[in-house]
Amino acid sequence: MTASAFVFWVLATIVLGSAAVVVLSRSLINSAFALLATFAGVAGFYVLLGADFLAAVQFLVYVGGILILLVFGVMLTHRIQDLDLRAEARQLVPGLFVAAGVFALLTAVATRTPWAQGPGRELSATTADIGRAFLGKYLLPFEAASILLLVALIGAALIVRKREDA
């Protein structure tokens, strides 16, 4: 077993184990902290796949932004005194069947399809190439994404604003 194979299996264990904690834990705070491990593990996958820029973005945006927002969401929607922050699940058995079915379907598709595999991109720094793609081939989606972020920012602030007239 080579080093990259070893790292892959360690990362897969971390990602899937912590994701299971996120989904199945009865405590919201445990879920949030397990999500940290999941995001970090996915960033590790990106490094293993030669996507250095995306790994950094994953850390900055997911761990530094989205996870903090989620923890804020947990804190703001619970009273301080219910410290255990219990959250119950409903219909766990039907949910398990649906999730297992989706996993079986996706696995069958992933392993049976003859994917067009090539040599791939040789391992090298990706930031410059991604920047050129953003300002060249993908200029229109890039601008649309910036407008989407602006609209989401304004919309989120507008939705949570306390209304004086209502």
Place this chain on the structure above:
Amino acid sequence: MNLEPGLAHYLVVSAALFALGLLGLITRRNAVQALMGVELMLNSANINLVAFNRFGTGGIDGQVFGTFVIVVAAAEVAVALALVLTLYRARRTPNLDAATSLRG
């Protein structure tokens, strides 16, 4: 069994992550935890994009798409948390079961 990670290995791991996220989304009553399920699913899709980029026919397109997915996830989580806070303000609970005003 081939232990060396190839494209199929990444796809299967990402399928498992997607199924776990789906399980969280459909079984959790707490809105924030359902949102965490959505984030897991977005991450699994991103693993697929980067894996196809690595084992595909060259180019950088998969990673560019992955960046777009992260951007959309950030916008989505901001708006979704605003909705959760509004739900909490209106119903004093973060449970999705409480949002039944539109039920006929």
